[in-house]
Amino acid sequence: MTSSPELAPTIIAPRTPQRRTRGRTNTELYAWLFMRVSGILLVVLVLGHLLIMNILDGGVQRINFGFVAGRWASPFWQVWDLLMLWLAQIHGTNGLRTIINDYTRKDQTRFWLKMALYTASALVIALGTLVIFTFDPNIN
Amino acid sequence: MSTTATSRAPAKTKFGGTLYRGREGMWSWVAHRITGVLTFFFLFAHVLDTALVRVSPESYDTVIATYKNPFVNLMEIGLVGAVLYHALNGLRIIAVDFWSRGPRLQRQMLWLIVAVWVVVMVPGAFFMFKHSFEVVFGSK
Numbered sequence: 216m217t218s219s220p221e222l223a224p225t226i227i228a229p230r231t232p233q234r235r236t237r238g239r240t241n242t243e244l245y246a247w248l249f250m251r252v253s254g255i256l257l258v259v260l261v262l263g264h265l266l267i268m269n270i271l272d273g274g275v276q277r278i279n280f281g282f283v284a285g286r287w288a289s290p291f292w293q294v295w296d297l298l299m300l301w302l303a304q305i306h307g308t309n310g311l312r313t314i315i316n317d318y319t320r321k322d323q324t325r326f327w328l329k330m331a332l333y334t335a336s337a338l339v340i341a342l343g344t345l346v347i348f349t350f351d352p353n354i355n
Numbered sequence: 356m357s358t359t360a361t362s363r364a365p366a367k368t369k370f371g372g373t374l375y376r377g378r379e380g381m382w383s384w385v386a387h388r389i390t391g392v393l394t395f396f397f398l399f400a401h402v403l404d405t406a407l408v409r410v411s412p413e414s415y416d417t418v419i420a421t422y423k424n425p426f427v428n429l430m431e432i433g434l435v436g437a438v439l440y441h442a443l444n445g446l447r448i449i450a451v452d453f454w455s456r457g458p459r460l461q462r463q464m465l466w467l468i469v470a471v472w473v474v475v476m477v478p479g480a481f482f483m484f485k486h487s488f489e490v491v492f493g494s495k
Contacts (some may be wrong), residue, residue, distance in 0.1 A: 251452065254445045262442060265435055270482045275422050275431065280412035283405075300402065307395035314388060335399065343402045346409050355412055 246309055253302045260299040284352035293347055300343040308336040379465045387444050390437040397434055425487035432480050439475060443468035 269275055286292045311332050319325040407415040421427055447464045451457040457464070 251449050254442075254449065258442045258446065261438060265438060269431065269435060270479060274483055274486065275419075275428070276486050278419055278422070280408060280415045283408055283415070303398055304402075307391070307398060310388075310391045311395055314392065339399055339402045342406050346406045350408060354409070 250306060250309060253306045257299070257302055257306060260295060261303065264295075264299060284350075287347070287350050288352070297344065297347050300347070301340060304336055304340050304343075308332060379462045383444055383447070383465050387441060387448075390441040393434070393437050394441060423486075425484075425491050428484060428487040432483050435479060435483065436472070436476055439479075440468075440472055443471055 268278065287296075312329060315325060315328045315332065319328060404418045405415075407418055422431060444465075447461070447468055450464060451461050
């Protein structure tokens with residue numbers, strides 16, 4: 216085949232900035248950044264939580280309703296637990312979203328798995344937040 | 356995997372795998388996913404069991420008693436180990452992403468976090484299991 220100049224493919228100059236398709240956003244960049252920022256905070260919040268609950272001062276054997284009431288009497292631990300709940304749940308949801316995106320093959324499967332994930336996450340965040348804010352030490 | 360195969364095979368190292376595939380870089384990634392998913396599902400159950408403080412002190416104390424069982428206690432140590440690995444490896448990922456020497460030192464950093472994991476887990480597991488040990492072997 217002889218090459219004719221009219222049919223030669225257009226070669227884009229190297230280092231031409233990639234043109235953005237319309238409607239594209241930076242969501243994935245923010246998700247990536249969120250994983251790292253929340254990750255650092257969670258290292259402190261979660262490892263601190265595990266140390267206090269499982270190791271210090273008798274560990275899990277001393278935990279009961281009265282122990283929870285004593286802790287949540289302080290706004291410090293309320294904020295700690297609330298922050299930990301929200302950050303961990305969103306961090307975990309984004310992690311599972313990535314895994315679903317990686318391993319599902321059909322669009323339908325991907326869609327429904329993510330819907331189930333988001334529903335479960337919203338439920339956990341709502342329930343956990345409600346419990347922290349409405350806790351009543353004199354419930355009985 | 357097969358869809359991304361290139362015509363040029365990656366250089367083999369003297370240990371068998373390639374620089375990344377089948378080596379520390381890949382296995383740390385696999386372990387990060389597994390420990391992350393495990394923690395996600397535990398968090399779901401854990402928010403639900405804690406929510407029982409809004410039902411009654413008795414129902415909360417009943418479900419927390421499960422955690423004090425020696426066998427569940429053993430699984431709890433596994434969970435702490437999983438979370439600790441995920442936290443340490445997360446910090447390693449951040450170092451790879453943001454530290455200029457991170458990518459080159461990723462393998463050394465993995466062995467560093469493995470060492471930290473062992474140093475923390477040995478006393479951690481000891482204190483977590485102390486009470487269960489006394490229950491199982493009769494001194495309590």
